[in-house]
Structure formats: structure tokens, C-alpha cells
Amino acid sequence: MTVPVTREQGLEWLRQMIRIRRFEERAAELYQLGKIRGFLHLYIGEEAVAVGSIPSFTHEDAIVATYREHGHALVRGTSMDALMAELYGKATGCARGRGGSMHFFDAARRFYGGLAIVAGGLPVAVGLALADKMQGRNRVTACYFGDGAVAEGEFHESLNLAALWKLPVLFLCENNLYAMGTALARHQSQTDITAKAQAYALPAEAVDGMDVVAVAAATSRTIDFVRSGKGPYFLEYRTYRFRAHSMYDAELYRTKDEVAEWKRRDPITTFEQTLRQAGLLADTDLEQMESRIAAEVEEAVAFAEAGPWEPIEDLKKDVYTHP
């Protein structure tokens, strides 16, 4: 595990990872209580990816993510209140409660979802980047997707088009080794995902997605590449999901040993150790951090509980701008 540059930076990364973890642990409890319904895909285990990468983008840059996007939105800066309210389906949520867990949106932060069709965000990201290029804006579009997406036609079409037109998009594959229950090797003839990107003449590399420092370093370096007008770049984050695909599954597709092995590489505990060993983290730092986050989570729950439901009269609002 690489050591962060400053104490401040290290503590911030740790704090953000713990925020995501505690937010989601609470969400899982609320799910058991029936407060949150539908699909709830937890990011637990993968926090280093969002935390290391998202802050490397400027406020002008765009983010396109998947249904497993709680962490991305939190780190991007959408308030935990608005996100928890969205999980509840309340009108005070970040999409007025209409999307729930899979569909976080935040126009002010150029957060374009929360898109739940596997690989469906790639073409949209390509288009956002095209608009920037055509309007001469020096912005980058970040496009997150899972390893499952590489099997879809849109993955291949989008990489090709972005490379062909030299568009400022950063393709960010969160490879957690499984698409639901299907391991990469069981659905891909070529399991080296970067090789696929290279086939479309994209520069591509893989990075340890359990190491927040490595994620941050690789992401900001590749953002610089894209921002300098050299075209798209492809990053694969090697990571692992600790929980079920959605709230429940029997996890027949992997062994307990495998999960336990990966948990030894938990991005939060390992980073905590690294910080301690480097003398950058004291017990009191952690206690303070945890108690502030606990308060933030409870406030978010209270906010969500207190929020109103969107009135049924507004059901058809915003199907069209001018109905």
C-alpha cells in the first residue's frame, strides 16, 4: 500500500471511504426495516475506487456512473441528506425520489446518473465528451462501468468511437471480477480487459483498486492525458465487492474463502494501518471521524424520514418539458 503525500490528504481519503461504508451499512439496515425497497447495490469493498478517483475531476467535468453509484455521488459532493432521501423515495431526494438507489442525479455537480442498463452509460459519456470537444471546452467526462459491461456491444462501439474521434472521455472499469454471479473468466474469452481497450487503439492500464493512493495517482495522471487533448484513456480498477450483488443473493458463485481473502485487503482497514504506520493517524483522529460520520448518517436518516412524498398530482410532471 502506497503512502499518501500529506496527513490531511490521507485523513480525507480515509474519511470519505468510511462515510460511504457507514452510509451503506445504515442503508442495508433500513432495507431490512422496509424503509428502502427495490434494488440496493452496495459498494462496500470498492470504496477506494470512488474515493481515489472522483476528487481528481474538476467541478466542470462530468460523471456518468452505474446503479452501484452511492459512493460516487457522496464523494462528488451531493449531500448525504439528499442521497438518503432518494433511497427512501422522498421528494427531497436528489432526483425527487423518482429514481431511488440506482438513479442518483445531480445537475449542479454534473452527475448524470445512476444509469442501470449495463453499458448504457458509455454512449452517453461519449456524447458528453463530443459536446465538450465541439464547443472547445477543456472538460473531461468520467465514465464508470463494471466488468460485466465489457461483454456488451455498446462497450466496443463506444471505445471505438471515442478513440476514432479523440474525445475527452476517461473510461473507468470497476472490475470486481463478477457480473452478478458470472465470473469474468466464465463470460470472456479474453480476460485482460485492458487488451480489449488497446485493440481500439486506446492507451489502457490496470491499477490496484483496493489502494486509494494508487487509484488517485493513476486517475489524476490519466485525466491529465485526456485533458491535454490526446483522446480517451482506459483505466481498469481491480477491486472486489464484499456484499451480495444486490441486497440478497445466495453467493453460490464464490467461496467464503475467496471473500475472506479479499477482505484482508479491505481498502479501509489497510489504509488505516498504512496511515498509522506512517504516523499520520492517531486513535483520536479515527474516533472523531467515526463519531462525526455517525452523526451525519443519523441526520441524513432523520432528513429522509421527515421528507415529504412527491404528491401524486405531480406524477406526470417532467415527462416533457412542455407537456
Added chain:
Amino acid sequence: MAKITYREAVRAGLREALQRDSRVFLMGEDVGKYGGTYACSKGFLDEFGPERIRDTPLSESTFVGAGIGAALGGMRPIVEVMTVNFSLLALDQILNNAATLRHMSGGQFSVPLVVRMATGAGRQVAAQHSHSLEGWYAHIPGIRVLTPATVTDARGMLLTALQEPDPVFIFEHAYLYSMEGELEEGPPAVDISRAAVRRTGKDVSLITFGGSLWKTLAAATSLAQEGIEAEVMDLRVLRPLDINSVLTSVRKTHRAVVIDEAWRTGSFAAEISAQIMEGVFYDLDSPVARVCSEEVPIPYPKHLEDAALPQPDKIVQAVHTLLGR
């Protein structure tokens, strides 16, 4: 009044759109060097350059999706999907992204995208190139579906569509590109919310859209020779549907035939028929009739293709049946 072809009308609309607004660009398969599959963008690559006239790879899903992204990013893309037959590869982007984003984001994002495509049968291009699926698209809330049948609409609907903040899909019947028509006077941009009466009559309402308009008008002409005055209603816009104009006409004529080139089962004609029943059931003197395509993949030989599609004589016959003749 100037006579021009439908193809020239589409081209004039596109050209004007590109001249008016620097955010507008055209993207699709063979829109540039080739000049457009139906020659609607001939010469544009030279006139507007490769930044604004973009030849794409054969990647329907991705270039439609990129149109959505570019629209979100402040551009006004016109995406040409070569024909409706290939648009199925882009259905995911259309249904799950273009149509949902505004509502699902709680009104935060809208998608000012225009997608054009050729549709329809009648050119002996067989089963995989003869689909009429605009009725499928009209099923989807969140998008607008236009079916210009006249040269005035072919030019003008595009211009109005580009003013819309939401996705608009324009279906140009491939059979019409070579048809000549008179360009009506008036501002080029036309209304895209109302149906139009193309011929007035009192005995029966013939309700149709797109390529079938001309067959329906031909049927009305021959009915007139027998003394039957048919009113011909061109829906123009399938979603949001101007059902009130249809109901007004049926209230007057008490009889309706819906003509639709799609297969009968689950067709847009079925929707019109249902809405007439819901709206003016007690004004009807007979059940609503439909003239649609036969339920077969459209065959290649001319005699079989003709037999599969709505034709003026079939429309005339349907009217005769309604009137008990």
C-alpha cells in the same frame, strides 16, 4: 408556390437548421461523404465541414447514445439512423435513456435531441428493410413522434423539432423522398402539435399518417366519384396525439376508417380506434374499421408486397363495407 421533392424539402430543412444554429450538427451512417442514404445531406460535408457533418461507424446504439450525451452537453444534434429497420439496435438508448432522463432525474436533465429515420415499405426491399415501426415508438412517453407526409412538413417539422427541449423522433416514409409537392407559403417552421385535415368531407373520416396519406387521398378521390365525401385526417404527430381533432371529425361524419402501414395487431390504428371508442362511441353509426398491413414479413415480389400493404382499393372497400354497399 414552389414544387419540390420531399427529399429536397428534408434537405432544405436540414440546411436551414445547420445555418441557423451553430450548436446543430448532423451525425449518422453515410451522412457525409456518401451524401446521405437518401441524398438528404448531399453537399453538406463540403458546405459545413466534417465537425458538423459526422460520418459514424455502424454503431447505432452508440451514435444515438452519443446524440443523447451531446444534447445533454449543450449541443443540438440531429442523428440520422439510416432506416427504422436498424433503429432496433439503438432501442435501449432511446427507451432507457432519451425517454427517461428528464422524468427520472426529477426534471434536472432534458435531452434536446432530434433523431430522423426512413420508415416504411413499398420499394421491394423485402422483409428486413420494410418495417413500419413508428407506432412502436409512439408507445413511449417522454419522446415526441412526428410523421411528416407533405413537403411542407418534411422541411418544417425538423425546424420546430430543434426548438424542443425534449427528444423528437421524425419518421420519413422512404417512398416519399422522390414525391413532388407544393411548398406552402408561410414561415418554414411548422406546428408539431396538431393533426391536419387534408380533405374535408361529411360521410366518413379516413384517419392516417405518413406514407399512407397519399394512398388515402387517392381513395378519397375515387370515393368522391361515387358521391361519397370522405374527410382525410393526417395525424402528423403520433405522440403526443392530437386526438381531439380526430374526435371532432368523427363526431361530424359518424364513421371512421384508420389506415396504418403497420401490422394490424397492436398497431397505432388500434390505439386510434380505441380512443375513438372511448371518446365518441355514441356518435358512431358503425364500428371503426382498420386498413393495415397483412400479418406477414413483407415479401419481395411486387404483387405480394402490394397485397400485403394498405392500398387505395382496400381503403375504398373498407368504406363500402362501413356504408353497407
